[in-house]
Amino acid sequence: MCEGDCKGAAKGRPNMKPVYPKAGSYPDFAKLVDRENAQVDRRVFTDEQVYQAELRQIFARSWLFLAHESQIPNPGDFVRTSMGEDDVIVVRQRDGSVNAFLNSCPHRGNRVCMVDAGKKARGFICNYHGWSFGIDGALRGTDGKVYEKDETFEKAQIGLTPVAQVDSYKGLIFGTFDPDAVSLLEFFGDFTYYLDIMLDNDEGGTEFIGGAIKSEIDCNWKFPAENFVGDILHAFWTHQSGAQAILGGGVDLGKRYDELAFQASIYGHGIETNLDKVGNTRTLGYPDLVDYAFELSEKAKDRLGELRARAIGAVSSCTVFPNFSFLPGQNTFRVWHPRGPGKIELVVWTLVNKNAPDHIKEQYRKGVMMTFSPGGVFEMDDGENWEYSTRVNQGFVTRQQPLHYALGIESADMERDLPGHIHKGSLNDANQRLFYTRWAEFMEHDNWTDLQNGATAAPKKTATAAE
Amino acid sequence: MMIELCPSAEIAEGEIKRVDVEGLPAVAIARHEGALYVFPDRCPHADESLAEGWLEDGRVICGVHFAEFDLDTGEVHNPPVGCPNLSFFKCEDRDGTVFALLTGDNANV
Known part of the structure; x- marks a missing residue:
């Protein structure tokens, strides 16, 4: 723009090319995640400067x-x-x-x-x-x-x-x-192995049905993201009454938990599953859906192999870093859009296989509304927890206190031949630690070479997937 | 005087083609259900090219503000404020060549 004595005449014509912001480096913010001691500083949930850095480092690049x-x-x-x-x-x-x-x-x-x-x-x-x-x-x-x-x-x-x-x-x-940015496939890494549990368990592919449901929750976006990345632990307490109402009993991780359940993480994306076939699907409350999930599990062995076929309807949850999450079996897919450090806009959809019978699609749609929507029994359980996990940090002294992320610090599974960082048992903070480690990598690094070769990258031993 | 524009075979069904005419503003030729329509290649609202728009349900759609003009009467629908009707030139297909009456400033419907 003209300044000074040019009397209103512009010196040059405007350059209207798109501007894509460059990333920076925020080592002090990266240190808010203490990997040595499995602790997270609460400023990651409340600090406005940290939030602005997230918009630049994470949401403008991922x-x-x-x-x-x-x-x-x-x-x-x-x-x-x-x-x-x-x-x-x-x-x-x-x-x-x-x-x-x-x-x-x-x-x-x-x-x-x-x-x-x-x-x-x-x-x-x-x-x-x-x-x-x-x-x-x-x-x-x-x-x-x-x-x-x-x-x-x-x-x-x-x-x-x-x-x-x-x-x-x-x-x-x-x-x-x-x-x-690296390609989408490189951003996922071998995590596509786990995404395929939902996206490729049936010929014909998938679709969203029934529109989107939007709501707002007064919480930091990372609380729901870390919950879906690897927190089944909360279900026993948070969702106990809802599970009682729908199932007539508590949350059940299956008889073979010790043998089967695990967490997997690559580049901060994470899934926890109990491989119990239909535990999540059961919570939607429709016996027909359970039958469908059982049959699908049998049929999908050819496409996905035995292990992943057991995961389609199992008690499980998944987050794709940073803010896209879904629940296998319950088929709810969602994005936690940040709206400041203390607020999110949540948008949820229901995913079904295109080839599923119409009445099955309809039961998934209704089932998700009854459970994971603003009026659903489980969503309401979660929302209140995340709001208070965020809001209590208004307290100056409160927010000086570190948070504990140390469940399962010695649970790494070096033997199981699966892609990524594998930890034994789904009841574990392992994926959440790796989610915040990925968060810290984005805060620290201004380039994709460092981003793709840090601690969250898949260990070399699993470079080739099982099956 | 009828002015020669182009071979009528160049106007495919459902398409609009721009034709430059020496000494006169460019015109647009459209074909709908076999019939040819010739009109100024200039929307009456913002001077944009109508040939860059498209045909939809017997109407010319301006690609800029989506005003819709009936192909038979030129009546405007969904207009931006101040957008008048479209005028058409008299035209004929004479043995495979499009001719139109482009005299004067005003189009002849």
Whole structure:
């Protein structure tokens, strides 16, 4: 912009190329995770500066979940979502590919899309001055026959800011704001072995059904993420009454717990499972679903092998770092969008196999609503805990006290031939320690070489997956 | 005077093509259910190209603000404020060539 004596004349024309922020390094924040002593400093849940660093280091670089392919089957179909706190439009292109753009006009910044989702959009028009963008993000035109008469106006180089990379894995679409980020598959590492339990247990693939349910919880985003990454321990106490109501008994991890249950972690992504076949599915309360899950488990042995086939409906949970989580068996998929250090916007969907019978799909949809939605018995149990785990840290003295993450510190399983860091038993803080270790790696490192070769990378011994 | 525009075979069903005419503003030619339609390649609202828009249910859709113009009457639907109706030029397909009456400033419906 002109300053001084140029009397209103700009010296140069505006460069409207997308700006993708560079990462920094926050070693002091990385130290808030004490790996030596299995402790986490509570400032990671409350400190505004830590939160701003998370937006820069984690949410502006990680591959984040955007949508399921089934939500936007046709050109112009779109959903609006968030990447961190950035508002994003995800839209199917005319050539069948998927692009994503910041939902912000490059003129004065107003949003160009106001609805959550839609079909066959012709484009997106800003409400402020009528700037109009195609589903490819390009500026198509403006309003009022003004810019057309300004010969200095360079329409061709103006558009909605594209998400730097978009890719999909077996129906799930992810994006990253970092042009230098490793590929989606490298970001997952061998964790795809575990994702396939839900995404590839049946021919025909998967779909989301029944729309999305949104809610807000006044908690830090990491409490739900770490809960799903490896905390089945809480179910015994937190969910006891809900389990009593639905199952007529407590949470049961299966007779072969000592032999079968484990936690696995790669690059901070984590899954805990008890391999009990149908424990999670049972909590939805429909006997037909349990039969379906049993049959699916038998049938899926060919695709997934014996071990993973036992995991499809088992008591289990999973988080893909940083904030995408799901429950095998209960089939709820969700993103914990950060809204400041003390608040999240939670969006949940139900995933089913496309080839599942209609009445089975319907029971999953209803079952998830009864359990893992804002009015569901289990979601309400969890939400209150996470809110108070966050809120008590308003206390100045309280937040000086370290938190204990030391369950199972000597439980590493060096023998089981599975990808990633394997720990014995699902009742373990192992995955949560590795989740925060990954968090610290993102705080510490400004480059992907270091990010992909730290302590959370899969140990070499499991470079080749079992089966 | 009818002016020669282009071979009519170049206008596929359901498509809009822009044709530059020497000494006159560019025109757009559309084909819908076999019939040809010729109109200014300029939306009446913001001077944008209508050939960069598309046809939908018998209407020309402007790709910029999504105003819709009936192909037979030019009546505008879903207009941005101040967007008038679209005018059409008289046109004919003479032995495989499109001709249109482009005289004067105003289009001839």
